[in-house]
Amino acid sequence: MQYEYSKNKEEHPEPIKTEVKGSVPEWLQGTLIRNGPGLFSVGETSYNHWFDGMALLHNFTINKGEVTYRSKYLQGDTYKCNMEANRIVVSEMGTMAYPDPCKNIFSKVITFLSHTIPDFTDNCANNIIKYGNDYHATSETNYIRKIDPITLETQEKVDYLKHLPVNIVASHTHYDKEGNSYSMGTCIAEKGKTKYTLFKVAGGSSSDGSPPLKNAEIMCTVPCRSLLTPSYYHSFGMTDNYFIFIEQPLKLDILKMATAYLRRVSWASCMKFHPEDSTLIHLIDRKTKKEVGTKFYTGTMAVFHHVNAFEDDGHVVFDVIAYNDNSLYDMFYLDKLKDPVGNSAMYIKPKCRRFVLPLSDKGETGEDLVKLKYTRASAVMEKDGKVLCQGEVLCDGVELPRINYNFNGKKYRYSYMCCVDLSPVATKIIKFDAETKQQLEWTEEDIFASEPVFIPRPDAVDEDDGVVLTVIINAKPRVGGFLLMLDGKSFKEVARACVDVEIHMDMHGYFIPDSS
Numbered sequence: 316m317q318y319e320y321s322k323n324k325e326e327h328p329e330p331i332k333t334e335v336k337g338s339v340p341e342w343l344q345g346t347l348i349r350n351g352p353g354l355f356s357v358g359e360t361s362y363n364h365w366f367d368g369m370a371l372l373h374n375f376t377i378n379k380g381e382v383t384y385r386s387k388y389l390q391g392d393t394y395k396c397n398m399e400a401n402r403i404v405v406s407e408m409g410t411m412a413y414p415d416p417c418k419n420i421f422s423k424v425i426t427f428l429s430h431t432i433p434d435f436t437d438n439c440a441n442n443i444i445k446y447g448n449d450y451h452a453t454s455e456t457n458y459i460r461k462i463d464p465i466t467l468e469t470q471e472k473v474d475y476l477k478h479l480p481v482n483i484v485a486s487h488t489h490y491d492k493e494g495n496s497y498s499m500g501t502c503i504a505e506k507g508k509t510k511y512t513l514f515k516v517a518g519g520s521s522s523d524g525s526p527p528l529k530n531a532e533i534m535c536t537v538p539c540r541s542l543l544t545p546s547y548y549h550s551f552g553m554t555d556n557y558f559i560f561i562e563q564p565l566k567l568d569i570l571k572m573a574t575a576y577l578r579r580v581s582w583a584s585c586m587k588f589h590p591e592d593s594t595l596i597h598l599i600d601r602k603t604k605k606e607v608g609t610k611f612y613t614g615t616m617a618v619f620h621h622v623n624a625f626e627d628d629g630h631v632v633f634d635v636i637a638y639n640d641n642s643l644y645d646m647f648y649l650d651k652l653k654d655p656v657g658n659s660a661m662y663i664k665p666k667c668r669r670f671v672l673p674l675s676d677k678g679e680t681g682e683d684l685v686k687l688k689y690t691r692a693s694a695v696m697e698k699d700g701k702v703l704c705q706g707e708v709l710c711d712g713v714e715l716p717r718i719n720y721n722f723n724g725k726k727y728r729y730s731y732m733c734c735v736d737l738s739p740v741a742t743k744i745i746k747f748d749a750e751t752k753q754q755l756e757w758t759e760e761d762i763f764a765s766e767p768v769f770i771p772r773p774d775a776v777d778e779d780d781g782v783v784l785t786v787i788i789n790a791k792p793r794v795g796g797f798l799l800m801l802d803g804k805s806f807k808e809v810a811r812a813c814v815d816v817e818i819h820m821d822m823h824g825y826f827i828p829d830s831s
């Protein structure tokens with residue numbers, strides 16, 4: 316059973332009626348929009364890495380028990396230029412490409428530490444971010460693309476750099492109850508100015524109709540521990556009072572990046588894991604906009620996804636999916652994915668780890684400052700005043716974590732994740748209870764599962780009162796897949812909406828309830 320990662324996927328831009336089996340809860344109305352790579356070769360050229368593929372958006376619209384499906388390629392400048400040239404002319408993270416200077420708009424250049432390189436890609440194949448009332452397809456460059464979440468039409472190209480000093484921006488965002496968004500980016504192109512910036516974008520629409528990012532507010536900046544090698548990060552944590560940023564030893568070498576184009580090597584070759592380095596944990600007070608005084612650190616690790624974070628009795632607790640190195644990125648090279656046996660032999664499964672940061676640094680040298688009874692995570696005061704944190708392993712072989720987002724930043728129990736215990740391709744999804752460490756799972760023969768998205772029942776009190784939506788791909792090629800709806804409590808199927816067309820593997824999804 317093998318997923319054909321490098322096969323180009325077909326788009327289905329007109330809504331397709333699905334066959335619904337079971338009964339869709341009456342309250343569940345809205346659109347699940349998902350994003351991921353779908354096109355891997357153009358003409359004679361092909362991408363090296365799965366994350367490079369051109370963005371194929373798809374959505375399931377649920378309306379009075381009926382469900383429709385559609386999918387559409389993001390019509391960004393990257394897509395248009397590649398199609399027009401009938402070859403890949405725009406570089407992605409794992410593939411360096413060379414534009415034809417007289418033919419396309421990627422002849423526009425940027426200056427990167429005094430070197431001139433082509434503009435970054437707007438192939439936003441990773442996630443969906445809401446800023447104000449606008450939905451965007453996102454990658455991690457300075458460009459995002461506004462989209463219509465229902466028709467999947469591609470709209471304006473939005474350049475973070477016009478509003479903020481950030482050349483790369485994490486594709487995961489946080490939201491608060493008022494609908495404000497919080498994102499984080501790094502300024503890398505200017506000499507000596509490398510820094511991380513957390514910013515807030517107001518919810519709702521602006522009074523003058525200007526783009527939501529226009530009034531973005533810088534919440535705080537964090538200096539890089541090394542100006543020439545800022546950390547790569549893909550998400551961060553947020554509680555009511557704090558941001559958590561992990562400055563990990565997975566680093567971008569910006570001198571290498573500045574010359575990568577000339578050297579004809581990919582951006583990915585400029586990203587290196589430094590196992591000899593520790594991981595710094597920055598805890599930023601949202602009110603003072605400053606880091607707390609204590610210097611927290613832990614051993615070497617690589618984190619892409621935060622699960623959740625919360626404050627409890629003088630501590631900040633946060634859960635992440637942690638790897639020992641950069642193996643997550645390495646596993647997704649398309650030639651490696653063609654050989655799942657060879658790839659699985661080197662597979663080291665990620666661990667869901669819980670870290671606890673004590674808010675008080677009063678303690679003796681050698682004392683564990685974590686006073687919470689329910690965790691084995693520790694934070695030991697060292698001679699020099701630094702605090703060494705050790706994470707508790709909650710479970711392993713899991714990725715793509717989602718929670719009931721009403722519990723983001725709050726003490727929580729449940730996460731919904733893909734089970735990746737044998738390989739990075741999930742064939743099961745699980746509900747994990749961080750209190751009892753118990754798991755419930757859903758699986759079926761010959762399927763691949765995508766990131767499960769939890770939708771709370773309106774007015775629900777219980778954290779797991781709701782539905783989990785996940786897109787299931789049929790492992791038999793050319794056979795349709797379905798949108799699976801599971802009960803959030805029992806993790807039993809409540810309904811599935813089957814489509815006749817082949818569905819592609821994606822990365823992340825976002826549910827827009829009809830009320831919003």
Ligand SMILES: CC1=C(/C=C/C(C)=C/C=C/C(C)=C/C=O)C(C)(C)CCC1
Nearest residue numbers: 366407408441454455456483549582619
């Ligand atoms: C193109 C490009 C980038 C793209 C990064 C991407 C696309 C990262 C995707 C990460 C994922 C999907 C992680 C999953 O856990 C960089 C390195 C930011 C900067 C240089 C240009």
Ligand SMILES: [Fe+2]
Nearest residue numbers: 487549620823
């Ligand atoms: Fe992600």
